[in-house]
Amino acid sequence: MQLYNTLSAKERAALIEKAGKDRLTLSFYKYAKIENPREFRDQLFIVWNQLDVLGRIYVAYEGINAQLSLPADNFEAFKKHLDAIDFLNGVRLNIAIEQDNMSFLKLKIKVRPKIVADGLNDDTFDVRNKGVHVDAQKFNELIDDENTVLVDMRNHYESEIGHFKNAVTPDVDTFRESLDIIEEDLKEHKEDKNLVMYCTGGIRCEKASAYFKHKGFKRVYQLEGGIIEYARQVKALGLENKYLGKNFVFDERRSEKISDDIIAHCHQCGAPCDTHTNCANDACHLLFIQCDACKEAMDNCCSETCKEIHALPYEEQKALRKGQGNSNDIFKKGRADHLPYKKDLRNIFEVFNKRR
Known part of the structure; x- marks a missing residue:
């Protein structure tokens, strides 16, 4: 039985567009003791794939963390399935402030050591004893x-x-x-x-x-x-509302506006801006803040070098990447030294x- 995603993001986007149905983006989590995360993961995939759920879900011995989207008319069936799972009965579902049918384009349910990586190795620590x-x-x-x-x-x-x-x-x-x-x-x-x-x-x-x-x-x-x-x-x-600016989210939307305040700046020119982007150079993909003017001038790239590489024919770009691992810059999330207005x-x- 197929228990993994088989469609590319492009193929899935075309299907969503063709279906013409509104989708809901939502998230939930629950700390709970899961005896067999792998078996639980497979059970979720079978049901959720049938409901056209897309998203990024982590399952571990300590619980589940889910960020996903699904057709709005499948919501009640999805909720009924959650309520049938003992520890998820009545779990709070955080419905996204700003909806986007393309927020997720694949269904990925992964088994992880923990649903939130904490680096802790303390058997006396009980995550359920919360504040x-x-x-x-x-x-x-x-x-x-x-x-x-x-x-x-x-x-x-x-x-x-x-x-x-x-x-x-x-x-x-x-x-x-x-x-x-x-x-x-x-x-x-x-x-x-x-x-x-x-x-x-x-x-x-x-x-x-x-x-x-x-x-x-x-x-x-x-x-x-x-x-x-x-x-x-x-x-x-x-x-x-005591929140200033946007709320960063981990899907294709990248953020939701909570207030009209713009508290960040473009990492390339310093203009007020709070829009994250990934460098268009496939060998980079650095996450950084870029205003519309710099986006146009830099062809959605974070540096002149990346801009030059991105302008090359695809096969030449592919040849340049051969044998090269991802740059550590991709994990710096806007700290790269070549960004003159990176966060201090x-x-x-x-x-x-x-x-x-």
Whole structure:
């Protein structure tokens, strides 16, 4: 039985276009003990493939993390399937703020060691012993409290285009880097400060909240449902929106607008801009921020070198890539030295120290 994707992104996009159906983009996660992740993964693929689900899903012994899209008219059948799974019955589904039928073009369900890579090897750490979940209203109240430290649990390229007012934004490339940094810089405040965290949909700060409780922090909170649910509640309840800019998302959309503020700059010319792109050179694909003017002038490339390579016939480009591994720049997410307006490094507690 076929248990893997067989269509290219181009082929799938053509089928979506031909079907003419609106699709829903959504995400969910759940920390739970899964005895046989491989078997669970295969069961999901069989059902979801029939429902025309597309997306990126990770399954591990510690739970599931799913970001996906599906035809809107298949939503009820999809929800019914989730509710039939004991630990997913009633799981919160984060519906995307901005919909795009092409947000995902393949169904990828992968078994991973963990659904959020944390670099931890501590058998006494229980990810289910999480911090206090708070809704948008309580969150707004907490972050106005002078005894609160608000921490963004996302990576630097995410917070660069959008974050909450007065949030500490760790200058890290991965989630695992931030855990030790935050613990060290807040070690003197384990009992006297509210540690409030947020992320895209809640999965990273839920693990982080459990970790910091494990490390002795007494007043640990997380924004339930993350930025996605916060934006929905703010709009529905008429609350003050304390988020500035866009929310980075890990699909073809790359971001959702939460406020009209533009807080980032084009990495090539410095103009106000918060649009991420991948370098068009197939040997590079660096993720960076590029304005429309630079996009046109640079042919969607991050450097003159990449522009020259991208202009070559395909076979010549392919020959140049032969035997070459991906440049480390692809993982720098906008830190590449040839970008004159890349984000400057900053101390994690630059904001916190100013407020003390």
